[in-house]
Structures are given as C-alpha cells and as structure tokens.
Amino acid sequence: MTRWKLILEWDGAPFMGWQRQDHGPSVQGALEDAARKLTGEQVTAHASGRTDAGVHALAMAVHVDIAKPLTGHRLAEGLNALLRPHPVAVLSAEPVADDWHARFSCLGRRYLYRIANRRAPLTLDRGRAWRVAKPLNLEAMREAAAHLVGHHDFTTFRSVHCQSDSPVKTLDRLDVEAVGEEIHVHAAARSFLHHQVRSMVGCLGLVGMGQWAPDRMREALEAKDRGALGLNAPAEGLYFAEALYESPDA
Amino acid sequence: MTRWKLILEWDGAPFMGWQRQDHGPSVQGALEDAARKLTGEQVTAHASGRTDAGVHALAMAVHVDIAKPLTGHRLAEGLNALLRPHPVAVLSAEPVADDWHARFSCLGRRYLYRIANRRAPLTLDRGRAWRVAKPLNLEAMREAAAHLVGHHDFTTFRSVHCQSDSPVKTLDRLDVEAVGEEIHVHAAARSFLHHQVRSMVGCLGLVGMGQWAPDRMREALEAKDRGALGLNAPAEGLYFAEALYESPDA
Structure with missing residues (x-):
C-alpha cells in the first residue's frame, strides 16, 4: 500500500x-x-x-x-x-510517508479571493470572480484588513455551520493587491473557520465601497457576533491556493 | 444620429x-x-x-x-x-465622428494567443488556452517567430476561405513570452489574413515541441503554399486584444 x-x-x-x-x-x-x-x-x-x-x-x-x-x-x-x-x-x-496526512499534517493554508472591480458584467471571467461595480478604495480596504490580522476570536466571520472546536484563529496574512482591474485578497493561516475568508472579503468589499469605515471592521471583529457581519462574499471568487507542509528534508 | x-x-x-x-x-x-x-x-x-x-x-x-x-x-x-x-x-x-469606421479607420490589430504548457488537462482555463503537454522550447519558438516578422507573402498561413485581396501583409510583431506555465504569443499588424495568427502559432508550437527546426518556419513561409502549413492552432486560445486608431487629437 x-x-x-x-x-x-x-x-x-x-x-x-x-x-x-x-x-x-x-x-x-x-x-x-x-x-x-x-x-x-x-x-x-x-x-x-x-x-x-x-x-x-x-x-x-x-x-x-x-x-x-x-x-x-x-x-x-x-x-x-x-x-x-x-x-x-x-x-x-x-x-x-504512511503517516503523512493531507489535513492533519498541514501547517498552513493559503486562499486567493478575486474581485473584478468594473461596471461591465464578466464574460471570460464569469464564475471566476466577484464583480463589484463601484470603484473600490484600496487603501481603506488595507486599513480594514490590518484589524483582522493576528490572533482573534473570529466568531463574527464564522458560518453557523462551522464545526471547528474554537472560533479563535491566528490570521497570518490578509493582503489586498491591485492586479489590473482586479483586486486580489490573499489570506494565509494555519487553518480557517467555515466561511471565514468569504466573510472577511465581504466586509472588505463594504469598506472598499465606502459603506463601512475601516474601523467598522475592528468593531465587527470585537462584537464576536455573526449578526455583526456585513456581507459574505460569493463563493465563485474564492480559490484554495496552497497547502503548506513540513519539507521532507526538515 | x-x-x-x-x-x-x-x-x-x-x-x-x-x-x-x-x-x-x-x-x-x-x-x-x-x-x-x-x-x-x-x-x-x-x-x-x-x-x-x-x-x-x-x-x-x-x-x-x-x-x-x-x-x-x-x-x-x-x-x-x-x-x-x-x-x-x-x-x-x-x-x-460620423466618418469614423471600426474597420476602415483601424490602423492596427493586436492578438494574444495563450498556450498552456502542462501535462494536466485544463480546468479553470478550459476553452481559454491551447494545452500543449510536451515542454516547449521558448528560444526555438522565438527564433522561428523572427522569420515571420516583416513584409511577406503569407499564403502558407492563410485559410482557403480568406477574402483578402492580397496574401502580402506586414507583420509588425510576433513575440513569444513565458507567463508562469503559459506561453503567450503577441501578434501585431495593420491587418491579418484569415487564420493567420492561428496558423503561425500552430507552427510555432511544432517548433517548440521540436518537430520543426526553427528554419523550417522560413521554408514554410517561402513555400507560399498552404500545403506547407504544419498545424493550425485551435480557436480557443486566440484573443482579439486591441484595435488601434488615430488618436482624436492627432
């Protein structure tokens, strides 16, 4: 075997x-x-x-x-x-090795979320990104993202169906990058709660559109209440990008 | 109006x-x-x-x-x-202006052709690129492409259904660029013959795979014979990228 x-x-x-x-x-x-x-x-x-x-x-x-x-x-x-x-x-x-396990040996996960920031409907990227028609404020999104990085209780950004033992996670990275007419959000952590990335990106979207001030993200996090969530971004923009493991030579 | x-x-x-x-x-x-x-x-x-x-x-x-x-x-x-x-x-x-014409006022066209150079079938890019499993030799492709740039009779690279008056065209650019696991071919000219880009890219693929030496491209061009064409690359990798016009201020 x-x-x-x-x-x-x-x-x-x-x-x-x-x-x-x-x-x-x-x-x-x-x-x-x-x-x-x-x-x-x-x-x-x-x-x-x-x-x-x-x-x-x-x-x-x-x-x-x-x-x-x-x-x-x-x-x-x-x-x-x-x-x-x-x-x-x-x-x-x-x-x-026989004791290597895709889930339990995994030391970190990385996701990419693609936002297409344009008025026109998507054609070639239909089903591949979340289209947001209103011009997004990148700096405000970055300021809001900074509130989420670190060791926190992410209850606000957790699906009611989440099976994780604890809502406390360490978010290593939540970078907001402009790529042509797209905005890419890169999220990295040892592990994520169910819907965590989509929930964080949804609220980043509200900040980018000006519906939330960047500080509202900190308030939402501190509320530890799913009811404080502004928006869950659609699944079609989310990509599982990488699973990290100890190198065999380590 | x-x-x-x-x-x-x-x-x-x-x-x-x-x-x-x-x-x-x-x-x-x-x-x-x-x-x-x-x-x-x-x-x-x-x-x-x-x-x-x-x-x-x-x-x-x-x-x-x-x-x-x-x-x-x-x-x-x-x-x-x-x-x-x-x-x-x-x-x-x-x-x-009333006399502006999308076709007749156009001073140049640019096409992009995407080749996905990998063994695995395409999933997210299915229908968006030509998958070539064999590793492609970029330098050989560039050497072959250089034979096509300039003012030539492109009969070899012309569909039998082409309605152009003349097979003679000036190819301004045929650049071969590595982008991650993809190879992008950028073609620019005032105008192209029917199937010209796909025909040129198909032969570039043969060169990249080692089935054609780079000089074979020159021989194919000089043959001025559709029978000398090696391969017509599939439509799904081809993108009309840009139409150039005189600037309104010019």
Missing part, C-alpha cells in the same frame, strides 16, 4: 463542494470514482481542507492510499483520463 | 464567431438584437475585425449608429442588461 500526495486543480462551478454528497456532484466523489476505476480498489480521498459549493482550487493537497503498484506519472495520467469530463485535474502525484 | 464606438469583451465558446449567421448564435447578432431592443431601431454593428467560432475578444472595437439620444453610460448599461445571458459585455461606449 502506498500513500500518495496529489495536487488537484478544479473549477468549482459544477460541484457541491469538495465533500462527497448524496444530492449532487462533488470533487471527492469524482476523484474517488476515478481512483476506483483505475485501481479496482475502494479509495478514500482526504483533502487539506473542505471547500464549499462553487469554490475553486488552484492547488489542493489530497492523499489517497493505493495498493496497486503505480508510478506517480501513471497515477496522475490515469486519474486525469478518468476524471474527464469533470473540470478536475491532478497536477502532480508523489509518494509520501 | 450618433455614431458610437463600443469596446466589447466576449467569451467565444458559445458563438459561431463575430458575424451574424443563420445557423447559430453570433456576437454581432447578440449585439444588434440588444441594440434593437434598447432603441427600437434596426442597428447594424461593424467590428474592427471578424473573428471565427470560439475566438475570444478582450477589447474588440465596434461601431453602431443610433438615432435615440443616449449618454455613453446609458448605452453601455442598457446594452449590457439586454445582452444577458450571452457572455458579451460592452466595456465602454463613446461618441465618434
């Missing part, structure tokens, strides 16, 4: 999210079905993080245990052939 | 191309239908260039004549509202 670390990329649009569901397509279901066809084994896939319906992945780390002898190349190519026509691709496959 | 210059962006996937067709959806048809609904007038749209089925536009210049008094803002917003659910958006609308 070999444990494989897979890096997956997907378009979240057609999926109910990562987790296997009875009532609709999931990335986990698509991957496990492809692995079963390739190996004849019942394979269970574990991801670094769960993602909601519509959320994309640029590089999600996943592990699977497979008895059939395979090279990483053949595993990736075989899964990719069987994953069609789903918009899910295995970017790489490498063997890891 | 006011002549309006519109800048359009679209996802080419669902369209038969720019030109109105009886047998399927076209960008021209979608735009003219929206303009008719907005104004009650029979509006004819003229584009800087025709594009084939599946070809995208980042900024296509188009003109329309409209009698109804409108501001540029209202025209753009009204068209965008009526263009839904088509993936076509009006990025801007400005009044121009």
Whole structure:
C-alpha cells in the first residue's frame, strides 16, 4: 500500500463542494470514482481542507492510499483520463510517508479571493470572480484588513455551520493587491473557520465601497457576533491556493 | 444620429464567431438584437475585425449608429442588461465622428494567443488556452517567430476561405513570452489574413515541441503554399486584444 500526495486543480462551478454528497456532484466523489476505476480498489480521498459549493482550487493537497503498484506519472495520467469530463485535474502525484496526512499534517493554508472591480458584467471571467461595480478604495480596504490580522476570536466571520472546536484563529496574512482591474485578497493561516475568508472579503468589499469605515471592521471583529457581519462574499471568487507542509528534508 | 464606438469583451465558446449567421448564435447578432431592443431601431454593428467560432475578444472595437439620444453610460448599461445571458459585455461606449469606421479607420490589430504548457488537462482555463503537454522550447519558438516578422507573402498561413485581396501583409510583431506555465504569443499588424495568427502559432508550437527546426518556419513561409502549413492552432486560445486608431487629437 502506498500513500500518495496529489495536487488537484478544479473549477468549482459544477460541484457541491469538495465533500462527497448524496444530492449532487462533488470533487471527492469524482476523484474517488476515478481512483476506483483505475485501481479496482475502494479509495478514500482526504483533502487539506473542505471547500464549499462553487469554490475553486488552484492547488489542493489530497492523499489517497493505493495498493496497486503505480508510478506517480501513471497515477496522475490515469486519474486525469478518468476524471474527464469533470473540470478536475491532478497536477502532480508523489509518494509520501504512511503517516503523512493531507489535513492533519498541514501547517498552513493559503486562499486567493478575486474581485473584478468594473461596471461591465464578466464574460471570460464569469464564475471566476466577484464583480463589484463601484470603484473600490484600496487603501481603506488595507486599513480594514490590518484589524483582522493576528490572533482573534473570529466568531463574527464564522458560518453557523462551522464545526471547528474554537472560533479563535491566528490570521497570518490578509493582503489586498491591485492586479489590473482586479483586486486580489490573499489570506494565509494555519487553518480557517467555515466561511471565514468569504466573510472577511465581504466586509472588505463594504469598506472598499465606502459603506463601512475601516474601523467598522475592528468593531465587527470585537462584537464576536455573526449578526455583526456585513456581507459574505460569493463563493465563485474564492480559490484554495496552497497547502503548506513540513519539507521532507526538515 | 450618433455614431458610437463600443469596446466589447466576449467569451467565444458559445458563438459561431463575430458575424451574424443563420445557423447559430453570433456576437454581432447578440449585439444588434440588444441594440434593437434598447432603441427600437434596426442597428447594424461593424467590428474592427471578424473573428471565427470560439475566438475570444478582450477589447474588440465596434461601431453602431443610433438615432435615440443616449449618454455613453446609458448605452453601455442598457446594452449590457439586454445582452444577458450571452457572455458579451460592452466595456465602454463613446461618441465618434460620423466618418469614423471600426474597420476602415483601424490602423492596427493586436492578438494574444495563450498556450498552456502542462501535462494536466485544463480546468479553470478550459476553452481559454491551447494545452500543449510536451515542454516547449521558448528560444526555438522565438527564433522561428523572427522569420515571420516583416513584409511577406503569407499564403502558407492563410485559410482557403480568406477574402483578402492580397496574401502580402506586414507583420509588425510576433513575440513569444513565458507567463508562469503559459506561453503567450503577441501578434501585431495593420491587418491579418484569415487564420493567420492561428496558423503561425500552430507552427510555432511544432517548433517548440521540436518537430520543426526553427528554419523550417522560413521554408514554410517561402513555400507560399498552404500545403506547407504544419498545424493550425485551435480557436480557443486566440484573443482579439486591441484595435488601434488615430488618436482624436492627432
């Protein structure tokens, strides 16, 4: 039995999210079905993080245990052939130690959120970004973001469905960057609460539009109350960007 | 009657191309239908260039004549509202002189071609780039591209359906640029033959893959024979990027 670390990329649009569901397509279901066809084994896939319906992945780390002898190349190519026509691709496959775990060994997660700041509806980037028509104030957004970085009780930015034991998390980074007509928000932490990134970005959007003063973000955080949340940004702008692990040489 | 210059962006996937067709959806048809609904007038749209089925536009210049008094803002917003659910958006609308013509006043066209150089199938960029699995040799592609720049008979790189009077064109620029895992080809000329960019990029791909030596590009050009073409790159990687006009102040 070999444990494989897979890096997956997907378009979240057609999926109910990562987790296997009875009532609709999931990335986990698509991957496990492809692995079963390739190996004849019942394979269970574990991801670094769960993602909601519509959320994309640029590089999600996943592990699977497979008895059939395979090279990483053949595993990736075989899964990719069987994953069609789903918009899910295995970017790489490498063997890891038996106790390596995509979720529990993960030391940090990074998300990207894309805001398209323009009046015109999206065409090529439809379903790939949150379009905000009103010109956004980048400096105000940065000032507001600074209130969230650090060790805090993020209850305000947590979904009622969140299963985390504690609402206290350490947000390492919440950077607001202008990229052409887009604004990219980069969020990094050891782990996030359910809906945390979308909730933080939604409120950053309100600040950028001038509906919230930057200090309102601190007040919302200190309220520790979901009712203080201004806006949950749509799933389609969110990308799971990277899962960090201890380097094998460390 | 006011002549309006519109800048359009679209996802080419669902369209038969720019030109109105009886047998399927076209960008021209979608735009003219929206303009008719907005104004009650029979509006004819003229584009800087025709594009084939599946070809995208980042900024296509188009003109329309409209009698109804409108501001540029209202025209753009009204068209965008009526263009839904088509993936076509009006990025801007400005009044121009009555003798300004999107096609005949155009002094130069610029295209972008995106090649995704990776083994894994595309997910988020499906239909947005030509995936080439074999690692491409950028330097060889640049050497081959240099043979095409300048004033030449481009018969080899011309579709049999091309309606241009002459196969002789001046290619101002054919730059090959690495952008992450992608290779972008930038082509600029006063005008292009039908399929010229896709034909040049297809052969650049063969060079990059090592199937053609860079000099083979010169031989193909000098053959002035469509039979010497190696490969026509797929439409889905091609973007009409810019139409250049004399500045109003010039």
